[in-house]
Amino acid sequence: MTDRTNDRARTPDVPETSNRPGLEKDPEDWVTGDEPMTGAQASYLGTLGRRVGEDVPDDLTKAEASEKIDELRDKAGLEEGRGR
Numbered sequence: 001m002t003d004r005t006n007d008r009a010r011t012p013d014v015p016e017t018s019n020r021p022g023l024e025k026d027p028e029d030w031v032t033g034d035e036p037m038t039g040a041q042a043s044y045l046g047t048l049g050r051r052v053g054e055d056v057p058d059d060l061t062k063a064e065a066s067e068k069i070d071e072l073r074d075k076a077g078l079e080e081g082r083g084r
Helices: 039-052 062-076
Strands: none
Touching (some): 039 062
């Protein structure tokens, strides 16, 4: 049995971007947003999908994957801006 109480403790810290707006860009504006999602995105989507009990398509673009990650993080109740 897996102990999920320490999941947040294992989530790497990511610098806050809200006070640095130039660091966050809408996925629709990404130059490479139409390329296939990265391996890291696919892995994270798989983890999030299992956590919320949802199947995730494996043919998403980078931009679509980023948006799906945000959606699944919301469903999982994870804090915004961490572990992305």
